[in-house]
Amino acid sequence: MLKTIILPLDNNTVKELRAGDQVRITGTLYTARDAAHKRMAEALKKGQELPFDIKNQVIYYVGPTPAKPGQVIGSAGPTTSSRMDAYTPKLLELGLKGMIGKGYRNNQVKQAIRDYRAVYFAAVGGSAALIAKTIKKVEVVAYEDLGTEAIRKMEVQDFPAIVINDMYGGDYYQEGVDRYRKLGV
Amino acid sequence: MRKITYQEVVDCVATLCQEANYNLGEDVFKAFETALRTEESPVGKDVLQQLVDNANVAAAEHVPMCQDTGTAVFMVEVGQDCHIVGGILSEAINEGVRKGYGEGYLRSSIVGDPLKRQNTGDNTPAVIHTELVEGDQITIHMTAKGGGAENMSDMKMLKPSDGLEGIKNYILDIVKVAGPNACPPLVVGVGIGGNFERCAFLAKKSLFRPIGERNPDKTIANLEEELMGQINRLGIGPQGLGGSTTALDVKIEAEACHIATLPVAVNLNCHASRHQVAIL
Ligand code: SF4
Numbered sequence: 001m002l003k004t005i006i007l008p009l010d011n012n013t014v015k016e017l018r019a020g021d022q023v024r025i026t027g028t029l030y031t032a033r034d035a036a037h038k039r040m041a042e043a044l045k046k047g048q049e050l051p052f053d054i055k056n057q058v059i060y061y062v063g064p065t066p067a068k069p070g071q072v073i074g075s076a077g078p079t080t081s082s083r084m085d086a087y088t089p090k091l092l093e094l095g096l097k098g099m100i101g102k103g104y105r106n107n108q109v110k111q112a113i114r115d116y117r118a119v120y121f122a123a124v125g126g127s128a129a130l131i132a133k134t135i136k137k138v139e140v141v142a143y144e145d146l147g148t149e150a151i152r153k154m155e156v157q158d159f160p161a162i163v164i165n166d167m168y169g170g171d172y173y174q175e176g177v178d179r180y181r182k183l184g185v
Numbered sequence: 186m187r188k189i190t191y192q193e194v195v196d197c198v199a200t201l202c203q204e205a206n207y208n209l210g211e212d213v214f215k216a217f218e219t220a221l222r223t224e225e226s227p228v229g230k231d232v233l234q235q236l237v238d239n240a241n242v243a244a245a246e247h248v249p250m251c252q253d254t255g256t257a258v259f260m261v262e263v264g265q266d267c268h269i270v271g272g273i274l275s276e277a278i279n280e281g282v283r284k285g286y287g288e289g290y291l292r293s294s295i296v297g298d299p300l301k302r303q304n305t306g307d308n309t310p311a312v313i314h315t316e317l318v319e320g321d322q323i324t325i326h327m328t329a330k331g332g333g334a335e336n337m338s339d340m341k342m343l344k345p346s347d348g349l350e351g352i353k354n355y356i357l358d359i360v361k362v363a364g365p366n367a368c369p370p371l372v373v374g375v376g377i378g379g380n381f382e383r384c385a386f387l388a389k390k391s392l393f394r395p396i397g398e399r400n401p402d403k404t405i406a407n408l409e410e411e412l413m414g415q416i417n418r419l420g421i422g423p424q425g426l427g428g429s430t431t432a433l434d435v436k437i438e439a440e441a442c443h444i445a446t447l448p449v450a451v452n453l454n455c456h457a458s459r460h461q462v463a464i465l
Contacts, residue, residue: 022228035302065252065292074290075243075252080333080366102333102424103366124424125333125368126457127235128252129243147304148292160235162228162426173365176427180226181420183357 007156008056009097009119017119017163019170025121025159029058029100030141033079035149037087044090051142051151055095060123061102063148064132073138073154077128078102081120085109092116100161104173113165121161122172134159187264187321189465191271191280194323197463198281201327202257203289205459206249209240212396213458216433220370220423229428233370236423236456251457254291255329257282257311260393264320275313278325283307294332314386322464326393329459334371337363340385340450352377352449353412359451360416360432365425368455372396373416373435376450378442388452391436393460400437409435433458 005013007027017023030052032040040050061081065074081101088099089112097118102125105113113120123131137155144150164172217237224230243250259278269277286293286308295309296302318324339359343351356375363371376387399406412435422428433456442448 022231063252063292063294065249065254066290068248068290071248074292075249077252079253080336082366102368104364122365122424122426124232124235124239125365126251126331126455127239129246129248129250130235130239132248133242147306148294149304173425176226176228176422177364177420177425178427179420180422180427180429181418183415183418183420 007058009058010056011117014097014117014119014167017166018168019163019166019172019175021163023121023161023163025058025161026157027155029060029154029156031060031062031152031154033061033063033149034083035146036143036151037084039143041087041090050094052153054091056097058098058100059091059096060100060154065148071132073132073135075128076132076135078123078125081105088112092118105165110165110169110171114167114169117167119163119167120165122164123159123161131159187267188270189267189323191269191277193465194269194274194277195281195284197325197465198278198327199285199288201325201461201463202282202285202291202329205327205329205461206254206289206291207247208244209250210395210458210460213433213456214240216396220430220433224423224428224430226422226426226428228426229423229430232423232426233430249291251331252292253294253331253333254286254308255331255459256295256335257286257308258328258330258389259311259313260326260390261313261315262318262324263315264322265317266321267323274315278311278313279309282309282311324462324464326460326462328393331368331455331457334367334453334455337367338388338450338452340388340448342381343447343449345445345447347447352447353415355449356412356451357415357419359453361419361421363453364421367453368457369421369425370423370430370433370456372454372458373412373432374452374454375435375437376448376452377437378440379448380442380446381448383440384448384450385452387438387440388450391438392452392454392458394436395460396434396458402439405437405439409437
């Protein structure tokens with residue numbers, strides 16, 4: 001069964017989500033990947049504000065291809081989340097409620113997801129042309145010089161994702177693989 | 186001596202870059218079809234179907250199937266009876282990448298310096314391997330290699346006493362550690378033998394062989410099939426969400442090595458296994 005989720009998130013929505021839930025996400029989110037995370041961390045270190053109000057927001061780890069004429073955005077699938085692990089607990093502490101990416105999170109991130117009642121979604125890596133169709137509006141809000149790595153505000157509609165880590169410690173990568181494993185290494 | 190112009194190479198490379206990113210190969214489509222029949226997990230089936238739909242949209246609309254349009258990697262076989270006029274080969278290839286990626290709205294994913302990390306803005310420089318061969322033609326193999334799967338690749342100098350068991354366990358281990366990060370279903374490229382740098386090259390080279398095509402050496406071919414079976418019993422599945430399709434294929438290239446060494450390299454490729462070839 002598909003759950004529909006409206007962004008920005010709130011505690012009530014996050015509370016209902018369980019590892020393995022397939023969802024369709026509608027609303028506003030922000031994009032950031034390696035270079036943008038590094039800059040945000042540097043800003044925080046200097047006591048500066050983040051370039052957007054992060055409270056209850058979702059960050060999508062993506063570096064899209066350039067839009068062709070007539071397109072809202074180019075292809076825009078998820079990138080590997082673990083590269084953002086070093087920066088994520090701090091952002092969750094500041095109110096970030098959700099992340100969309102692909103691949104494992106480390107233990108510190110999983111713990112912070114529990115501590116701050118957040119959620120980690122995966123989108124299908126490499127499904128970038130299809131995902132782009134769910135992105136309706138795009139605006140660069142910070143670090144424009146980073147090109148594909150700039151922070152963008154996006155309006156999405158029925159963006160397809162699956163809950164990997166929920167606030168109860170559920171981990172769908174673990175559960176899914178345990179179910180189908182026939183060979184121990 | 187046959188002449189091939191600089192511009193011919195540029196145009197050919199530009200087309201290869203775009204084709205690779207827009208059109209998923211027949212071999213991958215076929216592998217998806219088979220996997221859709223055999224995959225045990227319903228979620229895994231959904232993922233596979235989404236990947237087929239995605240590839241169809243990319244081809245129909247001439248857009249990249251994945252936003253990571255990769256490092257442009259070339260394996261070029263240069264016939265020793267031909268001659269490039271108007272410039273040198275590596276510059277022509279980089280010029281072609283600049284043109285193909287720029288005009289094709291493909292992403293620039295290369296930083297000019299690994300420490301300063303400034304994007305070069307045109308996806309150059311490409312990674313270029315050249316080999317001199319007989320004849321008067323140039324064969325250009327190109328792949329757009331994504332960073333996600335490349336990051337989960339690995340290489341190890343095993344001991345000769347580790348033997349076949351050691352090799353198999355090591356490969357399985359790397360696939361397992363990669364889990365969802367490398368965007369399974371994967372094509373697992375393996376190099377065995379050579380020396381330190383040659384082994385990694387062999388692993389990359391193996392990925393240029395179409396899915397389903399076995400190594401001509403029977404022993405190696407059997408090893409490819411055996412590993413394929415084992416990898417697909419790890420349970421990782423499409424996108425690491427659990428299932429029976431973790432690899433679409435396993436490719437192995439083996440070569441002579443020193444009496445003291447047994448190098449093994451595993452170069453993972455994601456399902457966006459983007460390969461093109463052209464002959465000039
Ligand atoms: S690993 Fe492959 S499919 Fe996944 S995001 Fe990278 S290039 Fe795309």
